[in-house]
Amino acid sequence: MSFTPTKETYSGKVYPVTIGTGDKAVTFGGENVLTFHSFEGETPNRPVIAYEIQDVPPTDWPDSVKKPFEGVSDDPVKWAKFCQDELKAAVIALRLIGTHPDKEDRSPADASKTVSDLLAAIDVPLIILGSNHAEKDSQVLVAVAEAAKDKNCVIGKAQEANYKTIAAAAMANNHKLIAMSELDINLSKQLNILITQMGFEKERLITDPMCSALGYGLEYTYSVMERIRLAALLQQDATMQPPMLGDIGMYVWKVKETHAPEADQPQWGSTEERGIAWEATTATSLLIAGAELLIMRHPKAVEALEKVIEELI
Amino acid sequence: MALSGVEIFKLLPKTNCKKCGHPTCLAFAMKLAQRQASLDSCPDVSEEAKQKLGEASAPPVRPITFGAGDKAVKMGEETVLFRHDKKFVNPCAFALEIKDTLSSEEISELAGQVVGSEIDRVGQKLRIDAIALTNSSGDAGKFESAAKLVAEKAPEVPVILCAENPGAAEAAVKIFAGKRPVIYGANSSNVDAMAEIAKANKAVLGVTANGLEELSTLTEKIKSLGVEDMVIDSGARKAKDIIEQNTLIRRAAIKKGFKPLGYPVINFVQREDSLHETLMAVIGVAKYASITVLSSIEKWKNLALFALRQNIYTDPQVPMQVEQKIYNIGEPGPDAPLFITTNFSLTYFIVSGEIENSRVASRLAIMDCEGLSVLTAWAAGKFTASKIAQFISESGVEKEISHKELIIPGYVAILSGSVEDKLSGWKITIGPREANAIPTFLKTRTA
Numbered sequence: 001m002s003f004t005p006t007k008e009t010y011s012g013k014v015y016p017v018t019i020g021t022g023d024k025a026v027t028f029g030g031e032n033v034l035t036f037h038s039f040e041g042e043t044p045n046r047p048v049i050a051y052e053i054q055d056v057p058p059t060d061w062p063d064s065v066k067k068p069f070e071g072v073s074d075d076p077v078k079w080a081k082f083c084q085d086e087l088k089a090a091v092i093a094l095r096l097i098g099t100h101p102d103k104e105d106r107s108p109a110d111a112s113k114t115v116s117d118l119l120a121a122i123d124v125p126l127i128i129l130g131s132n133h134a135e136k137d138s139q140v141l142v143a144v145a146e147a148a149k150d151k152n153c154v155i156g157k158a159q160e161a162n163y164k165t166i167a168a169a170a171m172a173n174n175h176k177l178i179a180m181s182e183l184d185i186n187l188s189k190q191l192n193i194l195i196t197q198m199g200f201e202k203e204r205l206i207t208d209p210m211c212s213a214l215g216y217g218l219e220y221t222y223s224v225m226e227r228i229r230l231a232a233l234l235q236q237d238a239t240m241q242p243p244m245l246g247d248i249g250m251y252v253w254k255v256k257e258t259h260a261p262e263a264d265q266p267q268w269g270s271t272e273e274r275g276i277a278w279e280a281t282t283a284t285s286l287l288i289a290g291a292e293l294l295i296m297r298h299p300k301a302v303e304a305l306e307k308v309i310e311e312l313i
Numbered sequence: 314m315a316l317s318g319v320e321i322f323k324l325l326p327k328t329n330c331k332k333c334g335h336p337t338c339l340a341f342a343m344k345l346a347q348r349q350a351s352l353d354s355c356p357d358v359s360e361e362a363k364q365k366l367g368e369a370s371a372p373p374v375r376p377i378t379f380g381a382g383d384k385a386v387k388m389g390e391e392t393v394l395f396r397h398d399k400k401f402v403n404p405c406a407f408a409l410e411i412k413d414t415l416s417s418e419e420i421s422e423l424a425g426q427v428v429g430s431e432i433d434r435v436g437q438k439l440r441i442d443a444i445a446l447t448n449s450s451g452d453a454g455k456f457e458s459a460a461k462l463v464a465e466k467a468p469e470v471p472v473i474l475c476a477e478n479p480g481a482a483e484a485a486v487k488i489f490a491g492k493r494p495v496i497y498g499a500n501s502s503n504v505d506a507m508a509e510i511a512k513a514n515k516a517v518l519g520v521t522a523n524g525l526e527e528l529s530t531l532t533e534k535i536k537s538l539g540v541e542d543m544v545i546d547s548g549a550r551k552a553k554d555i556i557e558q559n560t561l562i563r564r565a566a567i568k569k570g571f572k573p574l575g576y577p578v579i580n581f582v583q584r585e586d587s588l589h590e591t592l593m594a595v596i597g598v599a600k601y602a603s604i605t606v607l608s609s610i611e612k613w614k615n616l617a618l619f620a621l622r623q624n625i626y627t628d629p630q631v632p633m634q635v636e637q638k639i640y641n642i643g644e645p646g647p648d649a650p651l652f653i654t655t656n657f658s659l660t661y662f663i664v665s666g667e668i669e670n671s672r673v674a675s676r677l678a679i680m681d682c683e684g685l686s687v688l689t690a691w692a693a694g695k696f697t698a699s700k701i702a703q704f705i706s707e708s709g710v711e712k713e714i715s716h717k718e719l720i721i722p723g724y725v726a727i728l729s730g731s732v733e734d735k736l737s738g739w740k741i742t743i744g745p746r747e748a749n750a751i752p753t754f755l756k757t758r759t760a
């Protein structure tokens with residue numbers, strides 16, 4: 001019996017999405033095969049990692065991921081410049097967590113100012129995320145989308161409860177949009193349909209099927225991503241063809257394994273290395289499942305991901 | 314190669330005698346094709362048909378066990394390419410490489426690390442499963458003494474003996490008589506001698522080649538020499554090649570029933586940088602490796618890899634559930650808050666994690682709702698006022714606490730009145746809708 005490799009030819013393709021402007025613009029997606037299957041098709045763009053920063057100091061981040069940003073994280077502009085200039089970030093993801101009513105309840109005007117200041121200071125593409133409070137986000141994201149007009153940012157996240165206002169604002173100001181639903185391929189599909197029915201082009205969407213951390217439901221995100229990607233490639237389902245986001249850092253750095261001191265959990269080993277490994281492991285598995293855009297926190301985890309991506313392409 | 318129902322039908326007696334419990338031979342053939350019946354049920358089937366069907370009905374990836382006793386490692390038996398289709402069967406084993414060029418102290422130390430690697434996680438015992446002893450010295454005597462030391466320091470741990478030189482392999486394999494080691498490896502230049510040794514010592518044979526063409530030829534040859542239990546290595550070492558080769562192997566076995574590649578896969582992912590190596594192992598676990606060989610096993614690394622393996626190998630069809638009971642978070646005193654939610658494990662993990670983050674010791678009542686999340690369970694009539702009331706009164710929690718206040722999830726705020734009616738003397742407080750608001754909720758309560 002002689003061996004002949006079983007290669008797949010897929011009829012569908014993931015949309016390539018470009019964000020940012022000028023020389024620093026980046027493109028991800030665009031493949032017509034499962035991720036890293038360059039042996040049977042085209043994988044024109046490498047996955048992109050964005051560094052996460054916040055509009056307010058990261059008081060609730062564990063020490064090991066606060067430390068690398070000591071001295072800059074008190075000011076979003078300093079923080080972003082540090083990521084861009086020192087860490088060579090390809091993209092910055094600003095999370096406007098300070099606008100959450102339970103945090104500092106910052107106003108849409110405050111958020112817009114932060115965004116304008118950032119855009120003046122950096123030239124890499126910017127992802128602008130709300131605080132995940134559906135009502136507040138629909139005010140904040142509308143204001144910041146306007147403040148960032150024509151900068152080709154990514155605005156997120158539009159969810160079932162607030163997609164209309166956010167998608168309209170992203171559309172009016174020429175941005176890309178993250179559509180997030182909770183761990184269910186049908187919900188993702190439905191939300192993408194609702195958004196495109198408003199006249200938002202599907203080529204400008206990014207699907208976020210919701211991240212989960214290693215050990216805390218990662219397999220749900222993993223399988224939803226695999227299923228979305230197979231639907232895009234095999235069934236040519238256009239509503240499932242936008243690239244996917246893994247919003248890693250936020251989910252990973254709150255689980256116990258990323259901050260429990262070694263003194264409390266001697267069998268778990270070094271807290272710092274454990275946290276970094278937790279973030280990098282979560283991120284790598286979601287890359288394999290199909291994510292093209294990752295939002296991460298720890299510079300060492302990002303560095304490890306870049307190294308593994310280098311080996312994968 | 315898997316046969317269709319009609320192909321199987323052609324091999325059956327076609328008498329429709331019904332002894333198999335099916336109305337016709339064709340009906341039985343259809344069941345066989347779907348692997349829902351066993352050929353043994355037909356008493357009249359010919360020897361020729363048995364042989365043909367036996368080959369066709371063997372699992373696409375051969376089940377193989379190495380090591381012996383409680384710690385033996387099961388591999389193979391996989392039936393799908395994607396975990397959402399069906400549960401991945403036998404979790405990828407992790408092996409620590411120990412080189413025979415190390416000193417006895419170093420070898421003992423590493424063997425000790427493997428023995429001590431076991432931890433408990435979500436009710437499962439997880440460990441580094443095997444030792445891959447490598448003949449880096451090229452010297453048979455050195456390999457043999459290192460093997461003796463490993464056998465002494467880690468007597469229960471399954472071993473993979475990595476040597477290209479048949480003399481070295483033979484010397485070492487004798488030390489593990491009855492313990493079913495893996496001998497890695499047979500390659501195109503030593504295949505006859507290695508097959509002989511594996512056969513004589515009842516060992517599993519690791520086979521390595523340069524690409525899948527050569528690998529298929531080698532496994533066929535080894536099979537004809539009388540060794541059927543193999544683990545295979547395509548020679549891929551770079552991440553990109555590992556994904557490609559492992560995927561092509563799994564596809565060939567499952568989609569084409571291609572027997573020469575229907576064996577468990579071993580990947581060598583050693584890297585200078587331990588974090589990079591961890592991520593290489595992640596790729597192995599996710600993409601079809603049955604064994605990944607590592608060069609170091611720090612505790613943080615093991616924990617991350619164990620958790621990943623657990624995640625990838627859980628059954629996608631069974632909703633994940635935790636046991637119904639009152640969980641203590643921290644060391645709650647009698648006046649500590651009492652929360653209730655459903656037993657969907659993700660809900661439990663997230664809620665208990667957030668309570669933990671808030672550093673307010675609490676009790677968390679987890680109610681059996683068949684693994685559904687709060688809203689779904691409520692909609693399905695499983696998280697209702699009367700069921701909550703019954704669970705709380707029967708749990709006996711009342712005796713442990715000095716208050717009678719129950720915090721319910723914000724999503725079921727609508728239930729608060731009726732729970733209060735059914736649990737006399739209790740005060741029902743509406744908690745946050747999302748778990749991430751729990752720390753603020755607890756802070757404002759105590760303030």
Ligand code: SF4
Nearest residue numbers: 329330331333338355
């Ligand atoms: S027992 Fe065999 S011969 Fe009889 S009906 Fe079943 S398959 Fe046909």
